Amino acid sequence: METQRNTTNDLSGLTIRDIFFKYVRFLPVFLVSVALSLLAAYLYLRYTTPIYRATGTITFISDKSRSGDKFNEIFIANQTNDIEAEMEVLRSSSLMERVVTKAKLQTNYYAVGKIKSLNIYGSNPFELVINKIKDSSRYFSLNVDFLNQGEFRINNEKQVYKTGDTFENVYGVFKITKPENTIVGKEYNVSWTPARMLAPTYAGMIRVSPRVAGSMIHNISIDISNPALGIDIVNNLIDEYQIVNIEYRNKTTAQTLDFIGDRLKILEKDLDSVEGKLLSFRQQYDIIDMDVQSKNYFDIVSQADKQVNEERVSLKVIDLIEEYLSDKNNRYEKVPSSLGINNEVFQKLIGEYNLKVVERKTLIDGGAKLQNVAIKNLENQIEETRLDIFEALKNSRKLYQTIIDDVTVKGVSARSELKFLPQKTKELLEIEREKDIKQTLYKLLLQKREETAMSKASTIPNSKILSYAVANSSPIKPNRKGIQLLAFILGLGLPAMFIFFIEIINDKINTRYDIEKITDASILGEVGHSYSSSSMVVSKTNRSMVAEQFRIVRSNLQYVLNKIEKPVILVTSSFSGEGKSFVTSNLGGVMALAGKKTVILEFDIRKPKLISGLKLKVTNGITSFLVGKARPEELPIKVPGFDNLFVIGCGPVPPNPSELLLDSRVEELFSWLKNNFDAVVIDTAPVGMVSDAMTLGIFSDATLYIVRQGHTYKKQVALIDEFYRENKLPKI
Numbered sequence: 001m002e003t004q005r006n007t008t009n010d011l012s013g014l015t016i017r018d019i020f021f022k023y024v025r026f027l028p029v030f031l032v033s034v035a036l037s038l039l040a041a042y043l044y045l046r047y048t049t050p051i052y053r054a055t056g057t058i059t060f061i062s063d064k065s066r067s068g069d070k071f072n073e074i075f076i077a078n079q080t081n082d083i084e085a086e087m088e089v090l091r092s093s094s095l096m097e098r099v100v101t102k103a104k105l106q107t108n109y110y111a112v113g114k115i116k117s118l119n120i121y122g123s124n125p126f127e128l129v130i131n132k133i134k135d136s137s138r139y140f141s142l143n144v145d146f147l148n149q150g151e152f153r154i155n156n157e158k159q160v161y162k163t164g165d166t167f168e169n170v171y172g173v174f175k176i177t178k179p180e181n182t183i184v185g186k187e188y189n190v191s192w193t194p195a196r197m198l199a200p201t202y203a204g205m206i207r208v209s210p211r212v213a214g215s216m217i218h219n220i221s222i223d224i225s226n227p228a229l230g231i232d233i234v235n236n237l238i239d240e241y242q243i244v245n246i247e248y249r250n251k252t253t254a255q256t257l258d259f260i261g262d263r264l265k266i267l268e269k270d271l272d273s274v275e276g277k278l279l280s281f282r283q284q285y286d287i288i289d290m291d292v293q294s295k296n297y298f299d300i301v302s303q304a305d306k307q308v309n310e311e312r313v314s315l316k317v318i319d320l321i322e323e324y325l326s327d328k329n330n331r332y333e334k335v336p337s338s339l340g341i342n343n344e345v346f347q348k349l350i351g352e353y354n355l356k357v358v359e360r361k362t363l364i365d366g367g368a369k370l371q372n373v374a375i376k377n378l379e380n381q382i383e384e385t386r387l388d389i390f391e392a393l394k395n396s397r398k399l400y401q402t403i404i405d406d407v408t409v410k411g412v413s414a415r416s417e418l419k420f421l422p423q424k425t426k427e428l429l430e431i432e433r434e435k436d437i438k439q440t441l442y443k444l445l446l447q448k449r450e451e452t453a454m455s456k457a458s459t460i461p462n463s464k465i466l467s468y469a470v471a472n473s474s475p476i477k478p479n480r481k482g483i484q485l486l487a488f489i490l491g492l493g494l495p496a497m498f499i500f501f502i503e504i505i506n507d508k509i510n511t512r513y514d515i516e517k518i519t520d521a522s523i524l525g526e527v528g529h530s531y532s533s534s535s536m537v538v539s540k541t542n543r544s545m546v547a548e549q550f551r552i553v554r555s556n557l558q559y560v561l562n563k564i565e566k567p568v569i570l571v572t573s574s575f576s577g578e579g580k581s582f583v584t585s586n587l588g589g590v591m592a593l594a595g596k597k598t599v600i601l602e603f604d605i606r607k608p609k610l611i612s613g614l615k616l617k618v619t620n621g622i623t624s625f626l627v628g629k630a631r632p633e634e635l636p637i638k639v640p641g642f643d644n645l646f647v648i649g650c651g652p653v654p655p656n657p658s659e660l661l662l663d664s665r666v667e668e669l670f671s672w673l674k675n676n677f678d679a680v681v682i683d684t685a686p687v688g689m690v691s692d693a694m695t696l697g698i699f700s701d702a703t704l705y706i707v708r709q710g711h712t713y714k715k716q717v718a719l720i721d722e723f724y725r726e727n728k729l730p731k732i
Contacts (some may be wrong), residue, residue: 022511026499034491041487047115050475054230055221056238057211060086083216086462087208090220090241098244099236105229106195107203112143112187120227125184130192131166132173140171141191146184153177174730202233217274217466223449234469242461253456260449260715261292267442274435281431285649304411311400311407317434318393318400325386332382335389346392355384509712518714519628519721521732524560524704527583535582535613538589539641547586554590560702560731568670568680570700574688574716578708581609583684587704592645596678599636600647603684603696605657608650614639620649626665632672646677657685661695670699687729688716694728702731 005289023030055594060083089095100106110117128142145153151160154167161167163178171192178184205224211217213262220238224230318483324330334354360378509515527549530537538547561567570586573580581604588600602610603622610620616637624630636646654660673680682700687693703722723729 023496023499026495029495029499030492033486034494037487037491037494038484041483045478045480045483048478049116049118049225051223051225051477052227052230052471053223053476054227054234054469054471055219055223056234056469057217057219058238058241058463059217059466060463061216073292083218087218089244090208090237091206093196093199093203095237095240095244096203096238097195099204099233100195100198102240103232105233106192106198108191108193110189110191110419111185112189117189119226120188121230122224122232124188125182126163126176126178126188128190128192129175129177130172131175131649133192134170134172137194137445139191139193140198142169142174144176144188144190146186146188149184150178151457174267205471206233206237223476231469231471238465238468241464242463245461245463248460249459250456253452253459256452257449260445260452264442264445264449267438267445271435271438271442274431274438278431278435281427298414300414303412304407304414307407307471308404308411311404314400315397315404316403318397322390322393325389331386332360332379334358346389346396349385349392353382353389356382356385381729424556507714509707509714510709511716514714515707515717518717519724521705521720522560522722524556525549527579527586530582534615535585536589536639536641538586538593540593547590550586550590553587554594559704565681566674566678567701568674568682568699570682570684570693570697570703571706572684572687572693572703572729573706573708574712574719575686576607576689578686578706578711580604580686580706581613581683583704583706584681585610585614588645588647588679588681589639589642591679591681592639592642595644597644597676598646598679598681599673599677600645601673601680601682602648602650603661603682603692605650605653605660605692606685606690608653610647611637611649614647616647616649618649621649622669623651623654623660625669626660626663627654628665632669633676644678658691658695661692667694667699687723688719697729700730703729705729705732 081416092276107128107130108122109128111120126144143155145156147153147160150163152163153160154169159167161176163176166173166175166722168174202222205222207219207221207223209221210217211219220234222230222233224233238389321335324335334357335350356378360375362384363375363378364370503510512526515523528546530546532546537544538550557569569587571580571584584600588598592598601622602608604610605623611621616639619637620630620634622635625632625635630651635648637649639647670680682696682698684693687705693703703723705723707717707720720732
């Protein structure tokens with residue numbers, strides 16, 4: 001049952017109308033808050049330095065289209081892969097330092113106002129010429145106060161200078177120049193910051209972001225108070241980035257060229273050394289062409305062997321001829337032909353010998369005797385010729401032997417060369433291999449040098465400028481509409497949050513909803529605050545809001561009483577001060593105005609206020625009757641201005657009110673009242689403090705429980721819910 005009720009309470013909520021009326025009473029607070037917020041927004045917009053955005057656009061060149069062509073590779077080598085790294089370069093302090101130095105941004109000019117100073121870069125009416133800075137590593141500033149268009153003071157010093165005069169101070173030697181017909185203001189501030197100190201500030205303001213996610217096109221922007229300064233920073237940054245990129249690539253290329261040049265010099269020396277070694281080797285071993293020479297050596301050996309064999313055959317022939325001539329049986333026989341002996345003297349002697357042998361044989365065949373003188377002469381001549389032939393053969397033998405020896409030596413020499421030829425070939429091949437390696441490397445380096453030179457000649461940045469910087473015509477900060485809207489929202493939101501917070505921490509009843517979410521007891525009506533000095537606000541002629549609200553309560557009460565002819569209505573509350581007596585008096589009044597004879601009982605015996613509130617004279621009351629000192633008919637007092645309204649006071653305050661209410665005469669009193677009046681309204685003590693109301697509840701037909709806005713605690717409404725659910729009081 002309790003769970004179901006709590007669920008119902010949770011589901012019930014405030015309507016838009018409830019919320020409106022909940023907060024509309026704070027309308028002046030909201031109006032003041034909105035006005036103050038808008039005023040603060042106006043002052044903020046008026047005196048805040050506007051921020052402008054200068055934006056330029058570049059595109060990085062990708063190498064995704066790299067081809068295999070060597071020439072294209074040389075040129076495409078200038079392209080970039082790591083976009084994030086390039087973005088960091090653009091945001092680096094070192095690059096910004098170059099920008100500051102190139103654009104001479106170390107000097108800044110400010111027009112000094114009453115509240116703020118404005119950077120007047122690009123529109124400064126004068127120029128500070130720096131002749132000498134004593135310490136270029138420190139920041140300094142100069143306050144320039146112009147007395148007139150031609151005279152000024154520096155840093156509030158007494159000395160007055162004229163434009164064009166050179167002056168010196170602790171920072172250095174300077175001069176201020178001003179173009180003719182240029183109007184200057186009263187006060188300016190000129191600051192000078194070293195590039196290395198200023199660069200991190202500007203670098204931190206640079207933003208690099210892709211125009212479209214994933215594209216190579218990037219925006220380079222800066223948010224700054226002076227749009228002209230922002231444009232110059234971005235434009236110089238783009239230019240310096242490309243210059244730095246080219247310088248870096250050219251530096252790399254120059255280092256490559258230097259390396260290649262050094263290597264070429266070393267290789268030239270190595271090649272000279274190897275070629276000298278090769279030449280010495282060839283000269284030492286008479287090597288011209290190893291293959292040809294090898295063939296020649298083989299030919300020499302072959303020819304030598306052949307010639308030796310031929311000459312030995314000739315020697316054999318000589319031996320045969322000598323043997324033939326030495327044989328006595330062949331003394332007068334013809335000698336065979338020379339048999340391949342190439343000796344003219346020998347051939348001639350053989351011919352003479354054979355001719356004389358033939359002459360002798362012819363003489364003998366012709367019948368001449370051996371003793372014939374002619375035959376003897378021929379024999380002597382044949383003998384002499386034979387001896388000459390032996391001598392010629394002897395000489396030929398020597399000749400052939402010499403030839404054999406010479407040829408043999410040549411053959412041995414050739415064989416010796418062939419024997420050492422593999423080792424020489426190996427050494428020659430090693431020398432030639434070393435030469436070929438160095439020559440190949442030398443040619444490669446020559447090629448690389450030409451390619452690197454071409455690359456250096458073709459060096460281009462790895463980015464392309466799509467557009468130089470332009471600044472927004474209107475500032476991006478502060479956002480005027482946004483600030484005003486925010487101020488309006490804060491003007492409404494802050495008091496709403498404050499009120500809401502107060503509502504959260506407030507543990508008292510403030511709205512009808514606060515009651516309904518705690519208890520299911522019916523709310524009979526709501527009565528506003530009365531500013532009247534009298535506690536009785538209802539009358540025949542009064543049509544005020546409070547009076548009408550009591551009439552509404554009277555009407556709603558009919559549904560609770562359910563046609564009870566002479567109702568007894570109990571009025572109670574949680575504690576004193578909630579308006580219980582006020583409600584009781586006026587409730588009795590509206591019932592009396594309805595034509596019912598009504599009596600109001602002042603049963604709040606401990607702190608009676610009803611009689612005094614009606615400004616009636618204190619007489620015998622309820623306690624007088626209960627102690628037997630008065631009769632019932634002596635108690636009612638007629639209320640002035642009402643025909644049917646009576647009131648019975650409390651009487652003397654007893655020391656034991658709770659016990660007194662338990663007396664049987666109380667029942668006797670109520671019996672008499674029902675017989676003599678049409679309606680009875682009981683003003684009892686607060687039920688949250690004493691038990692009087694519960695004691696009198698047995699005589700009541702209905703209970704009105706008073707809850708006062710801003711006074712009754714929410715936890716006390718839980719007491720109402722307990723009485724309602726457990727029927728401890730009749731028809732709450």
